[in-house]
Amino acid sequence: xxxxxxxDYTPPDWQVPEIALDFALDPAxxxxxxxxxxxxxxxxxxxxxxxGAGQTLLSVKVDGVAVNDWTLxxxxxxxxxxxxxxxxxxxxxxxxxxxxxxxxxxxxxxxLCTQCEAEGFRRIxxxxxxxxxxxxxxxxxSADKARYPVLLANGDPIASGELEGGRHWAExxxxxxxxCYLFAxxxxxxxxxxxxFVTMSxxxxxxxxxxxxxxxxxTHHALDALKTSMAWDERVYGREYDLDVFNIVAVDDFNFGxxxxxxxxxxxxxxxxxxxxxxxxxxxxxxxxxxxxxxxxNWSGNxxxxxxxxxxxxxxxxxxxxDQAFSxxxxxxxxxxxxxxxxxxxxxFPEDAGPLAHPIRPDEYQEISNFxxxxxxxxxxxxxxxxxxxxxxxxxxxxxxxxFDRFDGTAATCExxxxxxxxxxxxxxxxxxxxxxxxxxxxxxxxxxxxxGSGRAELVLAQRTPPTPGQEHKLPLxxxxxxxxxxxxxxxxxxxxxTILLTDAEERIVFEGVTERPVLSINRGFSAPAILETDRTxxxxxxxxxxxxxxxxxYEALQQLMLDTLVAAAGNNRADTAAVIAAVAGTLADATxxxxxxxxxxxxxxxxxxxDQMAVVDPDAIFRTxxxxxxxxxxxxxxxxxxxxxxxxxxxxxxxxxxxAKGLRRLKSVALGYIAASGASDAAxxxxxxxxxxxNMTDRQSALTTLVAxxxxxxxxxxxxxxxxxxxxxxxxxKWFSVQAMAPRDDTGAVxxxxxxxRAFTLANPNRARALIGAFGVNQRAFNAVxxxxxxxxxxxxxxxxRINPQTAAKLIxxxxxxxRYDATRGSxxxxxxxxxxxxxxxxxxxxxxxxxxxD
Ligand code: DPP
Ligand code: ZN
Numbered sequence: 001x002x003x004x005x006x007x008d009y010t011p012p013d014w015q016v017p018e019i020a021l022d023f024a025l026d027p028a029x030x031x032x033x034x035x036x037x038x039x040x041x042x043x044x045x046x047x048x049x050x051x052g053a054g055q056t057l058l059s060v061k062v063d064g065v066a067v068n069d070w071t072l073x074x075x076x077x078x079x080x081x082x083x084x085x086x087x088x089x090x091x092x093x094x095x096x097x098x099x100x101x102x103x104x105x106x107x108x109x110x111x112l113c114t115q116c117e118a119e120g121f122r123r124i125x126x127x128x129x130x131x132x133x134x135x136x137x138x139x140x141x142s143a144d145k146a147r148y149p150v151l152l153a154n155g156d157p158i159a160s161g162e163l164e165g166g167r168h169w170a171e172x173x174x175x176x177x178x179x180c181y182l183f184a185x186x187x188x189x190x191x192x193x194x195x196x197f198v199t200m201s202x203x204x205x206x207x208x209x210x211x212x213x214x215x216x217x218x219t220h221h222a223l224d225a226l227k228t229s230m231a232w233d234e235r236v237y238g239r240e241y242d243l244d245v246f247n248i249v250a251v252d253d254f255n256f257g258x259x260x261x262x263x264x265x266x267x268x269x270x271x272x273x274x275x276x277x278x279x280x281x282x283x284x285x286x287x288x289x290x291x292x293x294x295x296x297x298n299w300s301g302n303x304x305x306x307x308x309x310x311x312x313x314x315x316x317x318x319x320x321x322x323d324q325a326f327s328x329x330x331x332x333x334x335x336x337x338x339x340x341x342x343x344x345x346x347x348x349f350p351e352d353a354g355p356l357a358h359p360i361r362p363d364e365y366q367e368i369s370n371f372x373x374x375x376x377x378x379x380x381x382x383x384x385x386x387x388x389x390x391x392x393x394x395x396x397x398x399x400x401x402x403x404f405d406r407f408d409g410t411a412a413t414c415e416x417x418x419x420x421x422x423x424x425x426x427x428x429x430x431x432x433x434x435x436x437x438x439x440x441x442x443x444x445x446x447x448x449x450x451x452x453g454s455g456r457a458e459l460v461l462a463q464r465t466p467p468t469p470g471q472e473h474k475l476p477l478x479x480x481x482x483x484x485x486x487x488x489x490x491x492x493x494x495x496x497x498x499t500i501l502l503t504d505a506e507e508r509i510v511f512e513g514v515t516e517r518p519v520l521s522i523n524r525g526f527s528a529p530a531i532l533e534t535d536r537t538x539x540x541x542x543x544x545x546x547x548x549x550x551x552x553x554x555y556e557a558l559q560q561l562m563l564d565t566l567v568a569a570a571g572n573n574r575a576d577t578a579a580v581i582a583a584v585a586g587t588l589a590d591a592t593x594x595x596x597x598x599x600x601x602x603x604x605x606x607x608x609x610x611x612d613q614m615a616v617v618d619p620d621a622i623f624r625t626x627x628x629x630x631x632x633x634x635x636x637x638x639x640x641x642x643x644x645x646x647x648x649x650x651x652x653x654x655x656x657x658x659x660x661a662k663g664l665r666r667l668k669s670v671a672l673g674y675i676a677a678s679g680a681s682d683a684a685x686x687x688x689x690x691x692x693x694x695x696n697m698t699d700r701q702s703a704l705t706t707l708v709a710x711x712x713x714x715x716x717x718x719x720x721x722x723x724x725x726x727x728x729x730x731x732x733x734x735k736w737f738s739v740q741a742m743a744p745r746d747d748t749g750a751v752x753x754x755x756x757x758x759r760a761f762t763l764a765n766p767n768r769a770r771a772l773i774g775a776f777g778v779n780q781r782a783f784n785a786v787x788x789x790x791x792x793x794x795x796x797x798x799x800x801x802x803r804i805n806p807q808t809a810a811k812l813i814x815x816x817x818x819x820x821r822y823d824a825t826r827g828s829x830x831x832x833x834x835x836x837x838x839x840x841x842x843x844x845x846x847x848x849x850x851x852x853x854x855x856d
Contacts, residue, residue: 001366001845001848001849002366003364003365003366004309004364004365004366004368005363005364006308006310006361006362006363006364007363009307009308009310011041011042011132012041012128012130012132012133013040013041013044013046013048013049014038014039014040014041014048014049014128014133015038015039015041015133015134016036016037016038016039016127016128016133016135017037017039017134017135017136017177018036018037018135018136018138019034019035019036019037019127019135019136019137019138020034020035020137020138020139020140021033021034021035021125021137021138021139021140022034022035022140022141023139023140023141023142023143023185024142025096025112025141025142025143025144025148025187026143026144027095027096027097027107027112028095028097029093029094029095030093030094030095030096030105030112031058031091031092031093032055032091032092032093032094032124032125033089033090033091034089034090034091034092034125034126034127035087035088035089036050036087036088036089036090036127036135037085037086037087038081038085038086038087038088039084039085040081040083040084040085047078047079047080047081048078048079048080048081048086048088049073049076049077049078049128050076050077050078050079050088050090050126050127050128051075051076051119051122051126051127051128051129052072052075052076052077052092052122052123052125052126053075053104053119053122053123054075054094054104054123055092055093055094055123055124055125055126056092056093056094057072057077057090057091057092057126058091058092058093059089059090059091060077060079060088060089060090061088061089061090062079062081062086062087062088062089063086063087064087064089067079075122077090077126090125090126092125092126094123094124096112099123100764100804100805101123101804101805101806101807102115102253102254102255102766102805102807102808103115103116103119103120103123103255103807104116104120104121104122104123104124105123105124105185106253108251108252108253108254109212109251109252109253110147110188110189111186111187111188111189111190111249111251112143112148112185112186112187112188113184113185113186113187113188113249113251113266114183114184114185114186114261114266115254115255115256115259115266116180116181116182116183116184116259116261117181117182117256117259118181118309118312118368118369118372119181119368119369120181121180121181121183124183127180128180129180129181130179130308131179131181131305131306131307131308131309131411132179132305132306132307132308132411133179133180134177134178134179134305134409134410134411135177135178135179135180136173136174136175136176136177137153137154137155137173137174137178137183138171138172138173139153139154139171139172139173139174139185140169140170140171141153141169141170141171141185141187142163142167142168142169143167143168143169143187144166144167145162145166145167145168146166147189148187148188148189149168149188149189149190150186150187150188150189150190150192150210151168151169151170151185151186151187152170152172152184152185152186152187152210152247152249152264153170153172153174153184153185153186153264154172154174154178154182154183154184154185154261154262154263154264155172155173155174155175155176155243155262155263156172156173156174156175156243156244156245156263157170157171157172157245158171158172158173159171174243174262174263175243176242176243176262176302176303176409177409178262178302178305179305179411182260182261182262182302182305183261184259184261184262184264184265184266185264186210186249186264186266188210188249189212189213190210190211190212190213190249191210191211191212191213191215191216192208192209192210192216193208193209193211193216193219193220193223194206194207194208195207195208195209195223195226195227197226197227197230197231197241197246199230199234199240199241200234200240201240203240203241203244204244205230205241205243205244205245205246206244206245206246207223207226207227207245207246207247208245208246208247208248209222209223209226209247209248209250209272210247210248210249210250211249211250211269211272211273215250215269215273217275218272218273218274218275218278218279219250219272219273221274221279221284221287221288221657222248222271222272222273222274222287222291225287225288225291225292226246226248226291226295228288228292228330229288229291229292229295229296229326230295232292232326232329233295233296233299233322236325236326236329237299237322237397237400237404238397238401239296239298239299239404241298242298242303243262243263245263246263246265246295247263247264247265248264248265248266248267248272248291248294249264249265249266249267250267250268250269250271250272250273251266251267251268251269252268252269252730252765252767253764253765253766253767254266254267254268254269254766254767255766255805255807255808256268256372257270257271257290258271258290258291258293258294259294260293260294260295260297260298260301260302262298262302265294265295267290267294268766268767269730269731270283270731270734270767271286271287271290271291272287272291273731274287276654276655276657276695276696276697277695277696277697278697278726278729278731278732279697279731280696280697280698280701281657281662281665281666281698282698283697284657285327285662288326288327288330289323289324289326289327290323292322292323292326292327293319293320293322293323296319296322296323296326297315297319299404300315300318300319300322301315301316301319303404303408303409304403304404304407304408304409304410304412305410305411305412306411306412306413307411307412307413308411309365309368309371310361310362310363310365311361311412311413311414312368312371312372312376313360313361313376313377313380313383313414313436314412314413314414314416314417316372316376316377316380317360317376317377317379317380317381317383317384318380318381318384318417320377320378320380320381321380321381321384321385321388324336324340324381330659331596331659331662332594332596332597332659332663334551334552334555334594334597335594335596335597335600335663337525337526337551337552338551338552338555338597338600339600340378340381341526341552343374343378344374344378344379344382344529345609345612346606346608346609346778347374347378348373348374348375348378348379348529349441349531349612350608350612350814350818351373351374351375351814352375352379352439352440352441352468353440353441353466353612354814354817354818354820354821354854355469355817355820355853355854355855355856356373356814356817356850356853356854357375357439357440357468357469358371358373358375358439358468359375359436359437359438359439360375360376360379360380360383360414360435360436361414361436361437362376363437365849366845366848366849367810367844367845367846367849369806369807369810369846370810370811370846370849370850372811375439379529382528382529383435383436383529386432386435386478386479386480386527386528386529387399387418387421387429387432389480389482389499389527390427390429390432390478390480390501391421391425391427395421395424395425395427396421396425398424398425399420399421399422399423399424399425400420400421401424402420402421402423402424403416403417403420403421406420407420414436415433418432418433418436431476431477431478431503432477432478434475434477434478435477435478438465438471438474438475438477439468439471440465440466440467440468440471440474441465441466441529441530441531442463442464442465442474442477442479442528442529442530442531443463443464443465443466443530443531443532443533444461444462444463444479444481444502444523444528444530444531444532444533445460445461445462445463445532445533445534446459446460446461446520446522446532446533446534446535447459447460447534447535448460448485448518448520448534448535450514450517450518452517455512455513455514455515456510456511456512456514457485457495457510457511457514457518458508458509458510458511459483459508459509459510459511459520460506460507460508461481461500461502461506461507461508461509462505462506462507463476463477463479463502463505463506463530464505465477469853469856476502476503476504476505477503478501478502478503479501479502479503479528479530480499480500480501480502480527480528481499481500481501481502481522481523481527481528482497482498482499482500482522482523482524482525482527482550483495483497483498483499483500483509483520483521483522483523483524484496484497484498484521484524484550485511485514485518485519485520485521486518486519486521486543486544486547486548487515487516487517487518487519488516488517488518488519488540488543489516489517490516491543491547494511494513494514494515494516494518495511495514495518497524497550499527502528519536519540519543519544520534520536520540521544521548521550521553521557522534522553523553523556524548524550524552524553525550525552525553526552526556536557536560538561538564538565538576538579539579540557541557541558541560541561541564541583542557542561542579542582542583543557544557545557545558545561545583545586545587545601546583546586546587546590551597554601555597555600555601558583558584558587558601558602559605561579561580561583562580562604562605562629563605563609563610563613565577565579565580565629566604566605566610566622566625566626566629567610567613567614569625569628569629570610570614570618570621570622570624570625570626571614571618571621572621575625577629577632580629580633581632581633581636581637584602584633584637585636585637585640587601587602588602588637588640588641588644589640594663595648595660595663595664595666595667596659596662596663596666596667597663598644598667599663599666599667599669599670600666602633602670602674603670604626604629604630604633607619607622607623607626607780607781608778608780610622610626611780611821616821616822616823617780617784617818617821617822618823619780619781619784619822620781620786622780622781623744623780623781627677627744630673630674630677631677631678631679633674633677634674634675634676634677634678634679634680635678635679637674638675638678638680641671641674641675641678642671642675644667644668644671645668645671645672645675645686648664648665648667648668648671649668654695655695655696662698665696665698665699665702668699668702669698669699669702669706672686672687672690672702672703672706673702673705673706676706676709676710683706683710684707684710684712684713684714684715685714687703687706687707687714688703688707688712688714688717688718690702690703691703691704691707691714691718691721697732697735700722701735701739703718704718704719704722704739705739708739708740708743708745709743709744709745719736719740722736723736727760730765730767730768731767733760733768733771734767734768734770734771735771737755737760737761737768737771737772737775738771738772738775740752740755741755741771741772741773741775741776741779742775742776742778742779743779743782744779744781745782748776748779748782749782749785749789749790749793752772752776752782752793753793755772756772756797763797763800763801763804763805764804764805766805766808769797769801769805769808769812770808770812773794773797773798773801773812774812776790776793776794777794777812777814777815778815783815784822784826786825786826788826788829788830788832788833791816791826791829791830791832791833792833794812794815794816794833795816795833795834795836795837797812798812798813798837798847799836799837799840799843802840802843802844802846802847803842806844806845806846806847807846809844809846809847810844810846810847810849810850813837813847813850813851813854816830816833816834816837816851816854817834817850817853817854818830819831819834819854831855834851834854834855835855837851838851838852838855
């Protein structure tokens, strides 16, 4: 397979400062005529090389004259040119309705739309498809007016008119030079929810959210989130929007969550559409986060883009960091941080510990689509977060200002970003740069020694990053660790919070004036994305769980206490559950705590996170011990759960999306889960009553999830009612599939196999495929059935989906790559499935790369 290497980067031979595109749109056969104004780069004699994929070439003209001295090398169009500037015109035909990969121009539910990142533009027309070729776009579209009354593209609309035969046309121009991955057009029968935003310099921007007419009432939350995002980016980063219009279109078939095309974002409808009846609080939060994310890309990604795809985290890590900070500002920052760290641990830590580990700035790839990963996005965001911690708020802002200013209108590198922060702050980031090139999650050990009567405490810190594929030896990283010491007796501060920069393999920190036994609070706020091992006792953890004044550290102490107990129990060691139960009881009873925080803090760690702590993952033992502890917590504290459940009911007579109301609904759902876990005889009736009475999807889905975990008659009834009620809503049906695929039941494997044949199931829609197959893959116990049936199921589906949509298929392979973490029986069954995938004839390069690397 062809490998692209970061070290091989060379600037483009030809620039394309201007491009005009003419689309004669038709789902079966669209004609694309592209006029490229090309300019030779430095003195070289190389021909013009234009990437292409899957189109039919009809003609090539150079400076207005048809030529035939071009050649095709594979799918690359090579045109010999003599001068330093020429006008190249190509005409091609493509078939959007046959495009199942959803890259390039395709049809989704009667709408024609595009997705070009990373390398989809070459499926539309011949072009140097690389992010460091920036062009001004002029786009003309014509289409049947009845089927496609709305015609949208990047930038501003400049003209439109009627044509014969029921067709019409529109022209759009984008004044900002952009790489082709940010190109977009949409044609369809769409309704619009319009809004407007006045920027900090007083310009009025026309906003539009375009959806099917039936969905228009579900767009208000997204529109509000857009306005809030625009104001936030002005206030926090000084970034103003730059065009007169900003449009968002929602489509049902989409590989990503959304796409930041200049002035014309295209979204997966799941990140736009919401109303209380169909979307959960989690969905509302995710919509606001993704709307913000794509909007923020207008600066971090579009105005300053990436030089090459190895720099992907330059825009993605930074933009995730920005959207996380935005969301933290909308409600409880502590709960947001807990959720983000939980997500990092669920997806990025395992990636960093497995066969697909890569640095946030990779060195090579076979298929760039495979690098839209939790590492590039979420670890990338953590690395920006550490930079913000090290620089402090003001210097960090000075650094981002300098970065935007220096690189506006250009394609930049990660190094450009770090150098900007360095120049603006005067802080040396030489060693910090290792984070960009080194894969793997660092492990930090911390042990605190105190000699009674001496007033002295010594903290010994050590760091080590385990080897990852291709990187045997790791160097020490810069880890900003926020630390504080509490007195064990008085719960007073004995050493105030400080941020320690751990830079060596081992360091000692001395504290003076420590007059009582200190308890260590470390990595407060999760200030560094590391795995901490400390010598804190269960009593210390319980103490911090009750007294730490950093909410994240408090949560973390409780999680660690639970984790230690569960890992011991799963390994057949003695486990003291009393400490966990007491800590949960104390948290639940603490009236000073926010219900949203309580709900997170009393939840047991996930099965997979428990597995990540074990030398060999034992999915059955983990499931059994975790369920046993849930039952014990449920039973012992049954009255408290019922009290918490009743207290959380008082959310008013109708659904409100506010941090307070969300927190109460969350606590109510956690309490319901524990009541059911207790085995109480009325639990199913209680859940079913909530299911029936709910005026919102949050309560309804949590009741359904609880019912589906049990064996009551209400389970079947609720599933049927849910299906029938929402059978015309694809996004809600996705939930119906997912709830069943994630169910902690003995028969989940069989249920999922059955659901594959359900009339509402299709692999062609990425959301639906992920809802069933993706969700099953993260159901640790069901997927890892010891007979290998889960592995076979996933491999079968990956092979089938790969023929339709390689990009979406390849992203679902991760669970099979964890074979090293399991016993020999499971490990060899998983390897056999990976081998079968690799040997499948006609495999995509996306899937080949992921499956073959997973075997190493
Ligand atoms: N659309 C994806 C995102 O925004 C890729 N850029 O992260
Ligand atoms: Zn992004």
